[in-house]
Amino acid sequence: MSPTSPTDPPGPPTPPGPAADRAQRPYVEVLRSIDELPSEAWDRLAPADDPMWSRGVFAALERSRVGPDGYAYLTIRQDRRVTAVLPLCLFRDLRLDRIVGPRERRLLAPLRRLAPRLLRVPMLFCGNLLGQGHVLAAGALTEETGRLLVAAVLDFARRERLGTVVFKDFAPAGLDPLRAALEAGGFFFTPSLPDTELALREGSFEEYLAALPARPRRNARSKIRKFEARPELRIEVLDEFGHLLPELLALYRQVMARADQTLDVLDAPFLAAVHGGAGLSRRLVVCFEGERPVAFLLCLFAGSGATGARIGLDYRLAHEARLYHNVHYAAIRLAMAAGCGHIRFAQTAYRPKLELGCALVEQWYAMTHVRPLPRAVLRRLLPRALAAALAEALGPHAPRPAPAGPAPNSPAGPAVATERCEERNRHATS
Numbered sequence: 001m002s003p004t005s006p007t008d009p010p011g012p013p014t015p016p017g018p019a020a021d022r023a024q025r026p027y028v029e030v031l032r033s034i035d036e037l038p039s040e041a042w043d044r045l046a047p048a049d050d051p052m053w054s055r056g057v058f059a060a061l062e063r064s065r066v067g068p069d070g071y072a073y074l075t076i077r078q079d080r081r082v083t084a085v086l087p088l089c090l091f092r093d094l095r096l097d098r099i100v101g102p103r104e105r106r107l108l109a110p111l112r113r114l115a116p117r118l119l120r121v122p123m124l125f126c127g128n129l130l131g132q133g134h135v136l137a138a139g140a141l142t143e144e145t146g147r148l149l150v151a152a153v154l155d156f157a158r159r160e161r162l163g164t165v166v167f168k169d170f171a172p173a174g175l176d177p178l179r180a181a182l183e184a185g186g187f188f189f190t191p192s193l194p195d196t197e198l199a200l201r202e203g204s205f206e207e208y209l210a211a212l213p214a215r216p217r218r219n220a221r222s223k224i225r226k227f228e229a230r231p232e233l234r235i236e237v238l239d240e241f242g243h244l245l246p247e248l249l250a251l252y253r254q255v256m257a258r259a260d261q262t263l264d265v266l267d268a269p270f271l272a273a274v275h276g277g278a279g280l281s282r283r284l285v286v287c288f289e290g291e292r293p294v295a296f297l298l299c300l301f302a303g304s305g306a307t308g309a310r311i312g313l314d315y316r317l318a319h320e321a322r323l324y325h326n327v328h329y330a331a332i333r334l335a336m337a338a339g340c341g342h343i344r345f346a347q348t349a350y351r352p353k354l355e356l357g358c359a360l361v362e363q364w365y366a367m368t369h370v371r372p373l374p375r376a377v378l379r380r381l382l383p384r385a386l387a388a389a390l391a392e393a394l395g396p397h398a399p400r401p402a403p404a405g406p407a408p409n410s411p412a413g414p415a416v417a418t419e420r421c422e423e424r425n426r427h428a429t430s
Contacts, residue, residue, distance in 0.1 A: 026078040026145060028152040034058045037073055041082035045136035049341075051300035051307045052131025056273075056280030058087065061129065064270035067091070067263055068129065074152050076145055084145055085136040086153070089125040090162060124162040126153055129264050130309070132195060132363060133170040141177035150181035158370050164378070167366040168192070175364055187368040188379050190386050193347040193393055195361035196354075198332065200340055205333045208357075216355045223322040224329065230321050234288050235330045241284045242275050247293045248284075251312025258315075266310055274298070285330045287323055289314075295323040297331050299343075306335040306343040324349075328356060350394055 031037050039055060046053040062071055068089040076084035127133025135141060135149065157165045167175065167182070169192050175182070182189075202208040209220055227233060241248070249268055256265055274282055281302065287295040294314040300307045308331045313323055328345070335343040345353055350360075367382065369375040 024079065026076050026083065026148060028148060029075045029077055030152075030156065031073040031075060033062060033071070034073065037075065037085065038082065041075075041085070042136070045082070045085055045138055047134060047136075047302075049303035049305035050131065050134075051281070051302040051305060052128055052309070053134065053136075054277075054280050054300065054302055056277030057130065057300070060270050060273035060277060060280075063273045064267050066129070066266050066270055068125075069093070072156070074149060074156065076148060083137065084141065084149065086126055086149060087128060088153075088156065089129045090160060091121075091123045091125065092162070093120045094123045095120055121164060122162045123164040123166065124153070124157045124160070125166050125168045127168040127170060129168075131169070131307070132174075132361075133168050134174055135178070143177075143180065146178045146181040147184075150178060150185050150187075154185055154368075154370060163369050163371060163374060165368050165370065169195075169363045170366070171361070171363060175366060178366070182366050182368075185368060186372075186375050187366040188383075190365050190367065190383050191390060192363045192365045193390065194363055195347055196345045196350070196358040197342050197361050198345070198353075198356055198358045199342050200332070200336055202336075205329070205336060208332065208336070212357055216357070219355060220325070220329070223325045226320075226322050227326045232289055233294070233321055235326065236286050236288065237330065237334055238284045238286055240275075241286070242272070244284075244286070244293055245271050245275065248286075248296050248312055251293060251296060251314055252310060253312075254315055255311060255313055271298075283334060285327050285334065287327055289317070294318075294321075295327050297327040299331050299334055301335075301338055301340065304339070304341040306331070306338065306340040308343060308345045311346075325352065325356075328352075332356070348393070 034042070034055065042055050046055070051057070058071075061068075069092045070090040072088040072090065074086040074088060075082050137145075141149075153165060157163070165187075167178070167187070175189070200208070202211055209217055212220060238244075245268060249271060252266060256262060274280060280300070282298065282300050285297040285299060286293050293312075294317060296312045298309045298311075300309050308328065311324070311327065318324060332343060344361075345356075345358065354360075365386075367378065369378055
């Protein structure tokens with residue numbers, strides 16, 4: 001995807017006044033490609049231990065067609081220095097039936113047949129399409145910066161005619177500095193699907209297994225034995241995997257064909273860009289049947305953090321050979337060998353990931369519409385629907401409402417579109 005021309009509107013104007021005065025006051029600049037943002041600024045501001053915020057991931061997104069129609073980066077500058085960055089994803093024609101749960105999709109089916117245009121919504125996502133949301137900043141955001149940033153987001157959405165605005169998958173601490181400005185801008189808060197994170201406290205994989213509760217430990221050893229009983233299968237960790245990209249993409253498509261929601265669907269240009277991305281630390285866990293790949297887990301690394309970013313499975317033998325679990329075990333071994341303190345996985349398949357020992361990481365949406373009437377409708381209808389979607393996704397692991405958190409009276413919220421492994425619904429602990 002080619003970035004929009006740098007001659008596009010640059011966003012809110014620099015504050016008026018003498019040049020010396022402007023240099024002392026923060027102001028907003030809109031960039032249309034990560035290539036326009038100095039690498040020094042990104043490296044200085046991005047989370048050091050979150051691989052999904054590696055510059056190479058955003059460069060790969062821009063070079064692919066995984067969902068958004070465009071990208072932008074709201075930057076706050078002061079004294080000519082970038083002090084904060086908020087990435088934006090522009091969806092000019094987002095299909096609602098691709099991002100809701102199966103129950104909602106069934107209800108929308110007649111409308112999709114009779115009036116498909118009504119299911120297409122212009123939407124602006126703020127944060128990271130593929131990971132946890134952040135405003136990149138070297139320190140705590142000031143109240144003034146928060147107001148400037150939220151005002152710039154709403155101004156950008158209006159100019160781009162993107163009515164619905166979403167701050168996507170932010171941790172409570174990430175939303176706190178923006179809370180007053182978001183509430184003043186008409187945003188409401190609702191929980192999104194939690195992330196999953198495994199703390200790597202043990203020194204070896206055997207010690208990790210031994211530290212699991214009795215039943216998950218027995219299940220893990222059983223799944224490893226069932227995999228090892230198939231001599232035609234082997235797992236390798238690859239640095240170079242460009243020659244396998246067509247086969248990997250076919251495995252990934254098998255998983256996506258079973259997905260409830262498809263906000264982002266990785267494509268060949270994205271995988272090629274990740275494979276060749278300069279400065280991007282990545283390795284691929286691959287299971288082979290002979291010389292044919294039958295499963296993979298793409299692993300990214302940054303600082304003390306690792307992420308199992310995307311998975312592919314051959315469902316012809318995925319269950320019998322316990323492919324899902326064993327590529328995750330291999331990723332855990334890999335992260336331990338790299339000295340990582342934690343590894344994160346996707347926002348789906350909670351039962352097997354909790355069995356791996358993962359904890360749920362609380363995340364929230366802040367949502368609004370730039371016009372009052374649609375905003376009122378969203379505020380009235382969305383929380384209940386999103387609460388049902390979250391409860392369905394988490395099942396018995398759904399948290400009980402608590403007085404703490406960014407929006408104590410908000411109902412639980414939406415499922416985020418990611419891949420869903422077959423293990424979500426069956427055989428998770430067999």
